[in-house]
Amino acid sequence: MAAKSRCIIIGASHAAAQLAPTLRQQGWTGSISMISNEYFLPYHRPPLSKDYLAGAKNAEQILIRPAAIYNKCDIGITMGVTAATIDRRNKQLQLEDGMTMDYDKLVLTTGARVRKIDIPGVDLDGVFYLRDLNDAQQIKLFTGDNKRAVIIGGGYIGLETASALRKLGMQVTVLEAMPRILQRVTAPEVAAFYARIHKEEGVEIVADVQAISISGDKQVQSVQCHNGTEYKADLVIIGVGVIPNTALAEQAGLTIDNGIVVDEYARTSDENILAAGDCTSHYNPIYQRHLRLESVQNALDQATVAASTICGNLKPYSALPWFWSDQYDLKLQIAGLSQGYTDVVVRGDIEGSRSFAAFYMREGKLLAVDAVNRPQDFMFGKRLILQGNQLDPEQLADDSLPLKTLIAS
């Protein structure tokens, strides 16, 4: 490849931090430029609702790689700049500040943005969404012992945030619009488990309630709900999901379908433009459908595939999705995707203890595992999902039988 080839990466994300140095490792000798609309080097996002918020880690400690690595790999990073348009015919990228950059390969690692809600008072001081480091830094200014926090949305972000704020001594209420927390992502048994733990930890969870307005005089004071209830608040955090950042790809005329559509080599509908991470929709051969994942694993693995593709070394992407969530002393590890499950098998005391595994089944086969404080059930669960064999629910539920023994050799 010609030494003057230019690769531009848009978004300083998990995927970008993986992609850029991997390009060098795989022999890319051209230039590499990362364009970011943030003012930070790529950092780990998961700790924003966990260790960073709770004060256990600072901004430097959540960097994915130290600054020196980007220098060493000759990766240029332009911060605080937004990419405006892509001119595919001339292979040019226009930035919002008016600058134009030529590319040979362009990679979109634009991630996702928070879904916003449109109720009165969302602009008051002390009302936040949580997606980036800037959000988390601002939120920290409103935390404090015995202050009151209301969290709108009982998904993983909301619940992790509740846990972190409890650690800081705050009084926390979680408002969930659906009949239960974690409705979109877990079985009722698992949701009930988390509801119990949060109650035990002193968090008030209110389900089936819609926040309709937020009030205060410049600074937030309370949240009003559809049923007339009101919750006092010094801090409000809204966590109701994310939307993939596809605007740039759309403007460029790339194929979009619930995310930027990429093939198994991370290529979009334009072979010189690739994409990786939360912003993509890709076909997963294990689940045999298109997926858009909100996950670190996907960002890293897809970015590695993209780097190989750019270096002319095609390696198809096929990975079992996995996720994690840390709350209190609970380490939840999720293997696979549970959508479409018909039965749930539970191993361990989900109603009384803080350790269990829930197996999501369809037609006798394992689709996904939620394992709390059970890393072995998570790890061996991954293998059982990939094997795709029929499993006996009684054996899965039998806590005295190590999961390892169910793996076909």
Place this chain on the structure above:
Amino acid sequence: MPRVTYIQADGQAQEINLEAGSSLMQGAVDNMIDGIVAECGGSCSCATCHCYIDADWVDKIEPAGEMETDLLDCVSEPKDNSRLSCQVKVTDSLDGLVVHLPATQF
């Protein structure tokens, strides 16, 4: 700064100076050492930063916790000297430490 040697499964060795207090995993990631994947970024969740502590050093390192021990049971080719490198903090007393990397993390 303690000096640590990472030795790949094929015998290739790299010597790195690590910040005291950082983890063996972070040192590997910061220096682009192949063989340490570290998907979860050091939260003891993924077991993709598996390594073997050189026999001469095993006794000088704090033993693994319960979560780590459980995860180590699931890695490919676990041995008595297996550790998750994200859980091993590097101190000045570990200057000269030698770590062996497995052929695969999966």
